[in-house]
Amino acid sequence: MGVHFKTILLVCITSLGLTGCKLTDETVQQEVTETKPKPEAMAHTQSSDALPNPKPRPKTDPFYPPADVLIGWHAKACGGFNVATDNKEFVGAKDIQQFFNFSCKNNTLAPEEVLTKLLKLDQAYYWPDDIKQYWWLQKQQIKQQINAKKQQQALSDKMQETLSSLAAIEQQLLLREETKEQ
Structure with missing residues (x-):
């Protein structure tokens, strides 16, 4: 019983407090209107500060390029494919x-840099699903190139090590033959 009474009392006090604030606010507004300067003096400040823009900017969804346009741009950048020019403005175009352009020139030479730029581009916008999937495929392809490059380097290093070992063995064989001849 005590909890209900306290709750009712709290609601009553809050509503009275809010009403009192509203009444106080209205009396302050009346006092302010009485002390305002003449309308002629305020004409300049009211027109520039208080009036909203009569033409609000319409809210439109961002227009992302469709997947076929995206693939066309990629093919054009890597050469051998001409894309029909489109006058539409796409987000992130x-x-x-x-x-x-960077990817096609540096994909084999510096795939790590290409992957870094792709990750930045992927995070730069809220891409639709088809573009996200395309970026994912590009990331997989670049990661495969990075792994292939690492494997190639490891194979090259092992081959160099084998050649060094063979050269050392050849040197030892030549030294043995020289010592046998003497």
């Missing part, structure tokens, strides 16, 4: 095309 400039960044995508710069990435494809």
Whole structure:
């Protein structure tokens, strides 16, 4: 019983407090309107500060490039494919095309840098699912190139080690033959 009474009392006090604040606020508004300067003096400040823009900017969803356009840009950047020019403005179009130009030139030489740029581009925008899937495929392909490059380097290192061992053995054989001849 005591909890219900306290709750009811709290609601009553809160509602009275809010009403009191509202009444106090109205009396302050009346006092302020009485002390305001003449309308002629405020004409300049009201027109520039208080009036909202009559033409609000419409909210539109961002327009991302479709997958076929994205693939066309990639093919064009890597050569051998001409894309029909499109006058539409797509979100991130400039960044995508710069990435494809960089990727096609440096994919075999510096796949780590290409992967870094791709990760930055992937995080730069809220891409739709088809573009996210394309970026995922690109990441997988670049990671395979990085792994192939590492394997090639490891094989090359092992081959170099084997050649060094063979050269050392050849030197030892030549030294034995020279000592036998003497």
